[in-house]
Amino acid sequence: MKTEQRTAMRELGAIGSTFGPLWDTYFESAFYIHGHLCGGMPLGFRAGLAALKALGAERELDMAKLVFVETGTGHAAGCFADGVQMATGCTFGKGLMERTQYGKWALTLVDRATGKAVRVSVRPEVMQASFASPFVQQRKQGTAPSAIPVEVSRPLVEKQLARPNEDLFVISPVFDYPLPAKGKASFNLVLCSVCSEAVAENKARVRDGEAVCIPCSGYGG
Ligand SMILES: [Zn+2]
Ligand SMILES: [Zn+2]
Incomplete structure (x- = not known):
């Protein structure tokens, strides 16, 4: 990763402290994990935050929420x-x-616990501006995102970060979204009798009375 990208990620990540305690760490990490500076990742980050806020929920540490992205x-x-x-x-x-x-x-x-949901969508004019940006124009020419100069990508992110949620998103009212009960997770494993690799017990198949993994079973997924 280029030094300029790393520096920009660290500095932009620090803006995450305005989202609440620990959020600068999450935001900065998000840039590193994503790999390059662009407008899409931070916009998704803000949209996710807006959804949590609308639901009155915390960032998911375990398995109690589900997200559908379109x-x-x-x-x-x-x-x-x-x-x-x-x-x-x-x-x-x-x-x-x-x-x-x-x-x-x-x-x-x-949120599984409450059976409530919220939909957050980016305002069309925000997407239009993003697609018309010099960043996307360079992408269109075939430049990899990490090769686009920070002077081009950084202002795109800064501009978005300066805007309030209402300018960026349409946030639905909270609505009911009951999810079917989840099946029990397996905490057991078996060894495939053909390839000897470990397989979660609930994903193993039985062939000729022996436990086998799906690829070795010949049965298909
Ligand atoms: Zn990206
Ligand atoms: Zn196998």
């Missing part, structure tokens, strides 16, 4: 989803993020 893939601002993930704590690894292919900059955050 960004999809294959366009200029998929980075939004990384920001959502890192602000809400509803991560891919914890199985708390699902992505639809709508190609829209919106998320729905659901």
Whole structure:
């Protein structure tokens, strides 16, 4: 990572302290984990924060919330989803993020404990300005985001950070979103009788009376 990018990430991350205690650490980390400076990740981060605030909820430490992001893939601002993930704590690894292919900059955050949800979408004029920015123009020419000079990417982020939530997002009223009860998590593992790799017990298959992993079973997922 280039020094200028790192410095900008550290300085922009510090602005996260205005979101509340610890948020400068989360925000700065989000930049590093994402890998480059861009407008999409910070916008998703702010959208995730706005959703938490609207629900009166804290960043998810465990598995009690779920987020649906509508960004999809294959366009200029998929980075939004990384920001959502890192602000809400509803991560891919914890199985708390699902992505639809709508190609829209919106998320729905659901709290299992209360059965309540909120949808946050980016105002269309914000997306139009973002797509017209010099940053996206350079991306269109084929420049990798990390190769775009900080003088181009940083003002985009700073401009967004200076704007209040109302300018950036449409935030729905809180609505009911009951989720089906989750199946019990498995805390047991078995060894596949073919490849000997460890498999979560509830994902193993049985073939000829022996436990096997899905790839070795020949049965398909
Ligand atoms: Zn990005
Ligand atoms: Zn196997």
